[in-house]
Amino acid sequence: MLRRILTIIVIVPLAIILIVFAVANRHSVTVSLDPFASNEPAASLTLPLFALIFLLLIIGVLLGGAATWLRHGRWRWIARRMEADLRDLRGKIAAIEGGEGPSAPGLQQRPPQIGSQLRPPAA
Numbered sequence: 001m002l003r004r005i006l007t008i009i010v011i012v013p014l015a016i017i018l019i020v021f022a023v024a025n026r027h028s029v030t031v032s033l034d035p036f037a038s039n040e041p042a043a044s045l046t047l048p049l050f051a052l053i054f055l056l057l058i059i060g061v062l063l064g065g066a067a068t069w070l071r072h073g074r075w076r077w078i079a080r081r082m083e084a085d086l087r088d089l090r091g092k093i094a095a096i097e098g099g100e101g102p103s104a105p106g107l108q109q110r111p112p113q114i115g116s117q118l119r120p121p122a123a
Contacts, residue, residue, distance in 0.1 A: 022048075022054075033045070
């Protein structure tokens with residue numbers, strides 16, 4: 001219930017502001033992508049000002065999200081590695097509790113190397 005009220009308090013005024021901005025900035029602008037020919041640009045785009053600003057805002061959000069996702073790759077790799085180790089250890093604990101005792105297969109195969117598991121592969 002609180003989340004719904006908070007959403008209404010934030011989203012409704014934001015939507016009203018965006019609608020007022022779009023109505024106030026309906027005139028068309030030409031964006032030239034040709035730095036050498038200002039009179040007759042080879043690459044240009046004509047669209048309403050609000051559409052241009054919304055488009056740039058969406059592109060900025062997508063680029064920021066992609067950059068954040070790429071920067072967190074190291075932590076995702078560590079989390080996957082730790083989850084695999086946790087699954088392995090839970091299996092070993094289940095084998096011990098199942099009556100196989102300390103001589104369960106796989107217990108003496110690899111000594112724990114905690115520090116090496118926290119280092120991601122070299123980028």
